[in-house]
Amino acid sequence: MFGKGNITIVYGNNGSGKSGYVRLLKHVCGAREMATLHCNVYKPGSAVQKACISFEQDGIVKSHTWSGQGICDELNNVDIYDTSFGKVFVSSEDEVSYEPPVLLFFSSLILACEKVASALDAEANRHPSKKPNMPADKKVTPEGIWYESISYKTTAKGIDKHCIFSSSDESEIQTLLQRLAEQAPAEKAKQLRKQKQHIDTLVQDAQKYLEQLSDENIRRIIAAKKKSILKKTAADASANKVFSGSELEGIGSDIWKALWEAARNYSVSTAYKETEYPNVSDGSRCVLCHQTLTQEAKERLISFENFVKGEMQKAASDATKEYETVSQTIEALPTSETLKARIDATSIPQDEFASRVTEFFAQLQARKDQLPEIDSEEAIPDPLLSPKWIEKANAHSKSLDELAAKYDEDAKSDNREEIKKKLNSLQTRKWLSEHRVAIDEEVSRLKLLNQIQKAKKTTNTKAISQKKGELAEVLITDEFVQRFNTEIKAFGASQVKVELVKTKVSKGRVLHKLQLRGASQSGLNDVLSEGENRIVSIAAFLADVTGKGNHAPFVFDDPISSLDQSYEEAVVQRLIELSREKQIIVFTHRLSLLGTVRHFAEKKSIKPDVVSVRSADWGTGEPAPIPLSQSDIKTALNTLMNQRYQDAKKARENGDFELAEILLKSICSDFRTLVERSIENDLLCGVVQRFQRPVHTLKLKDLSKLRGADCNLLDSLMTKYSGFEHSQPEESPVELPKPDDILTDMISLKDWREEYAKRAV
Structure with missing residues (x-):
């Protein structure tokens, strides 16, 4: 947009958007003083700022998209002067841009360090903390204090120590809550010990029955059973032999023995209390049938008693008693109702425990x-192992005992605050366990940030800046000051008693400031006029930027504001001189x-390029035609005839007479301006021109070709079309010429200019 020539003038009236373009360039190019770049302030809401900039560098067309922030690296060497630069050097100190080649290495190294540091900061910013905020009441616990002090040094072992939370910890929390809620701790202790007693009893019974039905005990029972059977078989064989001639069957059998023992008990306890059984004395009777015993009966009874008291029968009887005794070691197991009552009495609130028991x-x-059916050790079922529920019951019994002791302690002393602290500590550990993942992530983040900070320390530019400052103090100041003095002299401002002095060196930067030479005060704004301030600031700007080794363009925004004619011409000549080496872009109104x-x-x-801008319905900065007072007459006249006249003609043909009239009035006004300029440039040969100071006296000789007909033509055109530039009475308005007449007049001016230019002197 701003041309390809050595120097480009961007012209526009106030409010046409020139300053907006300059502000945009300052942001894109990274100027010292970047003013705020606003969106359309007349529209509500915040629009997204975006600009696409095309430029040519070393013959290659490039582009850069600016999205509201950031600097284009390929344009950051472009220097921009505007009103804000008056603050630099004049009202404050500032760092020079010029650097000798020997310092470029230090600057590049510092820039690289700063970019690395910036990249590290950006990387650190990409890892914000997601550490959960712990409730205030938990921060006072040891676990809370540890959590608040988490750092990159925190170890996995330390995290485990504070964040592991088990089921026993949860049980402890419930216990502490119960202890705090208990109003009668002594009674609670008694209740817990009673529960413990029921648990212990249940465990003892289980262990007792487990012992009674152990393989060892079953083997003893089987052995006693085998012995009893063996002895009984031998006794039965002996009985069969003794009573083989008996009148009745079954003598010596178990039933008969029972009958015999019953008769014995009856005899010694009732019938014949003081007489041994059987009573075979004179007159004795049978205790069963009560008949008087005969001698044969007495002998039979005596033989029966001898059999019963015999060794084999005694052995069989002893074996039977032994078997009965061993068998009685296995007690009757509790019924299901009794067992359920015992389980419920333990108060262990777990259905799984009850089912296992x-x-x-x-x-x-x-x-x-199964025991009565077992006749050998090989038939013994697999042994029963001590079940796990016994271990659990014992552990619960122990915990009940410990808890009862704690309730006893609670009853004896007021330790509620201590319980509360312990409860809060456990609850804090539970909270930490629930946020374990976030804690691990936070520690990992802190370790990463620590590595970033260590890396960033290596980008510290203090030593580099110090060395650069030492060299810069020697290499920059004298040459820079000399350039400033040269610029002041070139502007014809030597009478302005100012000097550029070094103020200090900071971070490798040499800072300079303008001050009055030999004056007691250094405030230039209080002494110099506005124009002097402007010419001094331009001199300082050029002294700064001309020392660079690049060929980047210079941009000037209204550089001659407040300058008189002499300073204005001096600045223009200096800019034209600079345009031989660099592109110069000047914004002006x-x-x-x-x-x-x-x-x-x-x-x-x-030949300078001229670009014009104006405001439009969408905003400001719209490209516009060059003002007629500064445009080429021939080009402007062709535009009137070939474009604008045709637009008016087309509007009339389409029946839009109101638009056609507006366009024709505009053409008449601009045509009148071109006639006026033709008088200055053609008729009077450009001897004197508006907006220009010089008088071209050598061109006076060309006036010899002037004729009366020339004056009459131009006078008639000026008279005819001046009526549209001056107020007219309403009762006698100036009528608009017909479109064909306007075209004829424009053609006549064109033909006259061509003929007059070729006319010999």
Whole structure:
């Protein structure tokens, strides 16, 4: 947009958008003083800022998209001067841009360090803390204090120590809550010990029955059973032999023996208390049939008693008693109702515990029920192992005992605060366990940030800046000050008694400031006029930027504001001189500057580009035609005839007469301006021109070709079209010429200019 020539003038009236372009360039190029770049302040809401900039560098067309922030690295060498630069050097101190080649290495190294540091900061910012905020009441616990002090040094072992929370810890929390809620701790202790007693009893019974039905005990029972059977078989064989001639069957059998023992008991306890059994004395009777015993009966009874008291029969009897005794070591197991009552009495609130206990006793009962069918050790079922519920019950019994002791302690002393602290500590550990993942992530984040900080320390530029400052103090100051003095002299401002002095060196930067030479005070703003301040700031700007080794463009925003004619011409000539080496872009609203640039550029055989901007319905900065007072007459006249006249003609043909009239009035007004300029440039040969200071006296000789008909033509055109530029009475308005007449007049001016230019002197 701003041209490809050595120097470009961007012209526009106030409010046309020139300053907006300059502000945008300052942001994109990274200027010292970047003003705020606003969106359309007349529209509500915040719009997204975006600009696409195309430029040519070393013959290559490039582009950069700016999205509200950031600097284009390829344009950061572009220097920009505007009103804000008056604060630099003049009202404050500032670092120079110029650096000798020997310092470029230090600057590049510092820049690289700063970029690395910035990248490290950006990386650190990408890892914000997600550490959960712990409730205030938990922060006072040892676990809470540890949590608040988490750092990159925190170890996994330390995290485990404070964050592991087990089921026993949860039980402890419930216990502490119960202790705090208990109003009668002594009674609670008694209740717990009673529960413990029921648990212990249940365990003892289980262990007792487990011992009674153990393989060892079953083997003893089997052995006694085998012995009893063996002895009985031998006794029965002996009885059969003794009573083989008996009148009745079954003598010596178990039934008969029972009958015999019953008769014995009856005889010694009732019938014949003081007489041994059987009573075979004179007159004795049978205790069963009560008949008087005969001699044969007496002998039979005596033989029966001898049999019963015989060794084999005694052995059989002893074996039977032994078997009965051993068998009685297995007691009757509790019924299901009794067992349920015992389990409930333990107050262990777990259905699984009850089912396991019930299942265990059922296994014991089944083993006992199988015992009568077992005749050998090989037939003994697999042994029952001590069940796990016994261990759990014992552990619960122990915990009940410990808890009862704590309730006893609670009853004896007021330790509620201590309980509360312990409870809060456990609850804090539970909270930590619930946020274990976040804690691990936070420690990992802190370790990463620590590594980033260590890396960032290596980017510290203090030593580099110090060395650069030492060299810069020697290498920059004298040459920089010399350039400033040269610029002041070139502007013809030597009478302004100012000097540029070094103030200090900071971080490798040499800072300078302007001050009055030999004056007691250094405030230039209080002494210099506005124009002097402006010319001094321009001199300081050029002294700064011309010392660079690059060929980047210079941008000037209204550089001649507040300057008189002499300073204005001096600045323009300096800019044209600079345009031989660098592209110069000047933004201005003054036609005089545009004319002055053209005048001095022509002397140096330089043709400046002129760009015009204006405000439009969408905003400001719209490209616009060059003002007629500064545009080429021939080009402007062709535009009127070939474009704008045709637009008006088309509007009439389409029946839009109101638009056609507006367009024709605009054409008449601009045509009148072109006639006026033709008088200055053609008729009077450009001897004197508006917005330009010089008088071209050498062109007076060309006036010899002037004729009366020339004056009459231009006078008639000026008279005819001036009526549209001046107020007219309403009762006698100036009528608009017909479109064909307007076209004819424009053609006549064009033809006259071509003929007049070729006319010989």
